[in-house]
Amino acid sequence: MHPAVRETYGPADLSGAPIFAGGFVNFGYWDAIDLGLPLSETERIRSQEDLYRRVLDATGPPRAAHVLEVGCGLGMGCEVTLREYAPAAVTGLDIHPDQLRRARNAHADLLRREPGRLRFVQGAAETMPAGDGEFDTVISVEAAQHFPDLRAFAAETRRVLRPGGRVAVTSFFTVDDLPGRPGELAELLETYANGLDIARPVSALADALLEDGFTHVRVESIGAHVWPGWDLWLSRWWAPGTWPRNFLRAYEHGILDYYLLTAERAG
Template sequence: MRSVVRETYGPADLGKEKIFAGGFINFGYWRAIDLAVPLGVPERVRSQEDLYRHVLDSAGPLGDLNVLEVGCGLGMGCALALSEYGPAAVTGMDIHPQQLERARGAHAGTLRREPGRLRFVRGAAERMPFEDDEFGTVVSVEAAQHFPDLTAFAAETARVLRPGGRVAVASFFTVDDAPGRPGELAGLLDTYANGLDIARPVTALTEAFTTAGLTGVRAESIGRHVWPGWDRWLGREWAAGTWPRNFLRAYEQRILDYYLVTADRPARRAD
């Protein structure tokens, strides 16, 4: 685990920051929220839930499937998937032991009432501790920007997906592979300057999925439903010109965008 990830999600406990709410740690999907009126905690929580819903909807029907979330954090998305989408079981995987401890505490009731339907497991995106073909669906919400090796993540995703399974990843990437992009983002955003977020083009992930043997690979920009709402919410705590407000600036300057990336593992041919 990289030291900046260990600190941010361990002792620093990013989830306690006021800009996050409801136990989620994501920028939100604000399409159904009126940004012209004052935003409160209920709207913020809904934006984060709606990001998960958008990802889970894109993953297809989940009934009777085993679902894996890579980078589950506090497990709120796992709980939402379990309660709203009716899968057979949900596994939340995270690299940080303190996040997993918090997740198990937050969902102790569900773990006790529905043994076998929800579990939290420690593992890295590049080395998943699961059997081949174990999951019908793999999702990851706003975690891939931290993964050191997208090629290894893609290979592991293809391995643990069963034939006919689908992966859906939501995260932010540079819009192209221009060599100056990492420097531009480091100058705008502290999370790129300190190495928490890694500057890579979205094609780094789509090409990795293709190389891993996945098909139907598609990257959809959803930035118009992420960045303006995120910036409006940040405005409650951060003044214009402070570095967190530069996420919207990076989007408007066509440096950074938010994407939903999906791909499928081909089904086996009948003999």
């Protein structure tokens, strides 16, 4: 585990920061929110839930399915999945033991009330503690920017999916593979400078899925529904020109974007 990941999701507890209201840790999908009106925590939480809804809708109806979330954090997305999509079961996978402890505490009532429908396990995206073909659906919401090895993630995803199973990943990537992109992002954004986020083109994950035999690989930019709302929310704490506001700047300068990738495991 990279030291920045260990600190950010351990002692620093990013999920407890006001910018991530509700315990989710994602930038949000703001399509259904009027950005011309004042934003409250209600709209912020809605944006984070809507990002999960966007991902889950892209996988097809997960009813009766066994769903795996890779990089589940506090498991708030697992709870949304269970509550709104009624799958047979959801497994939340995270590499950080502190996050798993917080997830089990946050969902203690649900874990007791519906044993077997929700569980949290520790593991890395590149070495998932799951059986071959164990899941019908794999999702990952704003975690892939941390994964050290996207090819290993693609291979493990194929292994744990049943034939015909689907994967949906959403996160931020560089728009191309120009060699100067990592340096540009490190100058703009602290999370790239300290190694928390890894600068890679979206094609790196798409190609990894294709090379591992996935079909119907689709890449969709959803940045227009992410970056403006995220930047407006950040403006409550940070002034223009401060590094957190540079996410929008990197998007507007054609360096970084937010994507949704979907694919199907061949039979």
